[in-house]
Amino acid sequence: MVRTSDEWTSLGRSVLLRQLALGPRSRHQLERKLAEREVPPAVVSALLDRFEEVQLIDDAEFAMMWVRSRTALKALSRAALRRELADKGIDPELAEEALLQVTDDDERDQAHDMVRRRLRGSADLTDRAGRDREVRRLVGMLARKGYSPGAAFSIVKDVVAEAQAAG
Template sequence: MPRRSDEEWASEARSILLRQLALGARSRHQLARKLADREIPAAVAAALLDRFEEVQLIDDAEFARMWVRTRTAAKALSRSSLRRELADKGIDPDLAEDALLQISDEDEHAQARDVVRRKLRGSADLSDRAVRDKEVRRLVGVLARKGYSPGTAFSIVKDVLADAEAQD
């Protein structure tokens, strides 16, 4: 197999990057990993990634802000879960923290309360201690899977259940 020139590698890498970006926003780290998977030489990949950043086709700060907005709306994830996801995508911790500023403590708690209200079984007899305890454990588990700390999850579930009982 004939050796490829840097121009041929760059052309292939450019095609890979453009296809990836056509599918949706990607972090520099994700794109670099894709190029490495396709065995694009590191020097060619770095130069092309730098150029794509220069012309703002790659913008990790904007990617992080968009990721936080969409994942919050779609999955109601906690900031700690979002922070972990951004780290997995190779986002610099400072950029991640800036993006997470979009979510206040009040927003995060309101979002968790909404999740608990949606997941609360209307048929559950909360006056029965065993049923109530089981429901609390289930709802705390729902929030835990979304990245909420146990203390926060218990507090929110307790508040929502108190509200539900007050309305009955």
């Protein structure tokens, strides 16, 4: 079907509004969604520029919100958040600015809390094999959250030592 420029603009606007109704999106995400619908690049650019002008799209605010929500809900490391923001098409400078919300202490405290919650009460920490198995499981969990192996081992070692001292 051949569409006029006005029809493409109307379609593109509808797609953008539907996407934004679902939640905040980056310019890059919206650009990809319009490309999927085969909206011509000139129309895409004009629509996205207009949506930015009226502040319906704001990558800096999106990055700040993304870091806050993913830190609170998923306890991800800054490295993992940085990768996610890059996947969303956020400019590296904007990403670094948003990541300043999470300090080294915040990240470490968050990881400690997560390991404390996930440490199995049934794990026999006095048995070397059982303790090693639990340490590997917890280090793996932190690794999946984006923590470096060194930091993950250090954090798990601290929490296991606390648990042994308390138990």
